[in-house]
Amino acid sequence: MRYVSTRDPSHSATLSDAVARGIAPGGGLYVPESFPELSADDFDPEASLAETAERTLAPFFAADALAPHLTAIVREALSFPTPLRMLKERTAVLELFHGPTAAFKDYGARFLAACLARIPSADPRPLTILVATSGDTGGAVAAAVHGRPGMEVVVLYPRGLVSPRQEKQLTCWGGNVRALAVRGDFDACQRLAKEAFADAELARSRRLTSANSINVARLLAQMGYFAWSALRYRTETGSDAGFIVPTGNVGNATAGLWARRCGLPVREVVMATNANRALGDFVAGGDWRPGTPTVATLATAMDVGRPSNLERVVHLAGGEDAARKAVRTFAVTDDEIRDEIGRGEAEWGETWDPHTATAAAVRRKIGGEDWILVATAHPAKFEGVVEPLVGHPVPVPPDLAALLERPSHAAEIDATLAALKRELAAGG
Numbered sequence: 206m207r208y209v210s211t212r213d214p215s216h217s218a219t220l221s222d223a224v225a226r227g228i229a230p231g232g233g234l235y236v237p238e239s240f241p242e243l244s245a246d247d248f249d250p251e252a253s254l255a256e257t258a259e260r261t262l263a264p265f266f267a268a269d270a271l272a273p274h275l276t277a278i279v280r281e282a283l284s285f286p287t288p289l290r291m292l293k294e295r296t297a298v299l300e301l302f303h304g305p306t307a308a309f310k311d312y313g314a315r316f317l318a319a320c321l322a323r324i325p326s327a328d329p330r331p332l333t334i335l336v337a338t339s340g341d342t343g344g345a346v347a348a349a350v351h352g353r354p355g356m357e358v359v360v361l362y363p364r365g366l367v368s369p370r371q372e373k374q375l376t377c378w379g380g381n382v383r384a385l386a387v388r389g390d391f392d393a394c395q396r397l398a399k400e401a402f403a404d405a406e407l408a409r410s411r412r413l414t415s416a417n418s419i420n421v422a423r424l425l426a427q428m429g430y431f432a433w434s435a436l437r438y439r440t441e442t443g444s445d446a447g448f449i450v451p452t453g454n455v456g457n458a459t460a461g462l463w464a465r466r467c468g469l470p471v472r473e474v475v476m477a478t479n480a481n482r483a484l485g486d487f488v489a490g491g492d493w494r495p496g497t498p499t500v501a502t503l504a505t506a507m508d509v510g511r512p513s514n515l516e517r518v519v520h521l522a523g524g525e526d527a528a529r530k531a532v533r534t535f536a537v538t539d540d541e542i543r544d545e546i547g548r549g550e551a552e553w554g555e556t557w558d559p560h561t562a563t564a565a566a567v568r569r570k571i572g573g574e575d576w577i578l579v580a581t582a583h584p585a586k587f588e589g590v591v592e593p594l595v596g597h598p599v600p601v602p603p604d605l606a607a608l609l610e611r612p613s614h615a616a617e618i619d620a621t622l623a624a625l626k627r628e629l630a631a632g633g
């Protein structure tokens with residue numbers, strides 16, 4: 206399988222090269238050149254997540270240097286529980302928050318680190334993974350790479366715009382992980398990372414790669430749980446489920462659309478957004494490229510004004526108008542998020558975090574049957590929002606509790622390439 210750039214069909218790369226580079230030359234995003242035809246009959250209905258992911262991803266690894274390592278990669282990366290629980294009214298919840306940093310970003314980050322650790326390189330310099338984060342990605346990548354030889358992580362996060370526990374997960378590591386608090390919003394962090402990747406001087410001085418959802422490895426990892434849960438749902442109910450995905454940068458939803466394209470029993474992928482309008486405006490006929498200013502909401506990890514993976518959705522659909530017809534999006538206000546969290550325990554028996562609450566709100570708006578709500582974060586990560594609404598403390602998962610005990614280190618920088626370069630140089 207080769208990977209082509211969304212912006213330049215004449216450029217293609219192997220999986221290893223696409224993963225190592227992160228972004229394609231010219232700023233495009235890597236997408237699979239074609240999608241395999243998979244059928245539910247190809248899968249063992251009792252298979253584990255790792256086994257289903259391996260079967261799903263084998264064609265995407267075919268002929269690459271990483272292909273012989275796929276079994277080891279899925280076993281290492283997808284090794285924590287992923288419950289799919291049936292609730293009432295033919296609705297299920299897919300809990301993606303049982304990894305080390307309690308959000309779904311652990312899947313992609315661990316898978317990416319497991320791939321990077323196995324990609325042969327002739328360059329002896331350590332690999333610098335630069336990651337812009339709206340909160341959860343940075344912590345997941347830091348956790349996945351901390352202590353791995355030959356790699357370091359530099360995390361860019363918007364100062365004051367992530368929850369205190371998220372910030373702890375970014376800043377508690379030390380060693381081969383550095384956290385930079387940027388004076389700007391997430392889009393400023395993302396822009397800064399893009400500028401760094403485009404900078405010739407930086408490219409000469411270090412081996413730089415990206416861990417954002419622009420990296421195709423993260424999307425491949427996420428296809429694994431869409432495949433596994435879609436197959437499980439069909440086995441248990443005889444019906445095909447649609448997924449409601451809390452969406453910001455559209456990485457998770459794109460993985461769902463890719464699984465669907467391969468023929469897995471994904472009926473539909475519905476994108477739940479917060480008050481940030483870019484996605485809804487695009488589907489209503491607007492242009493996403495200029496972006497809209499980011500609005501701060503309770504679902505902070507979805508506060509994205511220019512969702513980069515829309516470019517992949519457009520590519521998959523074969524054009525903007527086709528993409529607009531292919532996806533449904535629903536916007537959820539902060540008041541609706543509060544309302545869902547407040548009634549979640551009585552109504553569903555669930556303590557929603559603010560992101561998953563957007564999916565629950567969309568479930569209410571959309572009606573119908575056979576929906577899987579994608580639960581993207583543990584409510585204990587956002588206790589400041591959740592606890593007053595549910596009226597009791599939310600128990601903290603043990604991995605998260607252990608991180609909260611560690612001391613924090615972060616440097617503050619302006620949102621300029623010059624400031625980032627100074628900081629990188631100072632760190633060696």
Ligand SMILES: *Cc1c(COP(=O)(O)O)cnc(C)c1O
Nearest residue numbers: 341453454455456457506581582
């Ligand atoms: C990142 C994140 C999202 C949004 O996912 P995208 O792939 O950026 O659309 C939703 N919820 C949580 C908790 C997240 O961390």
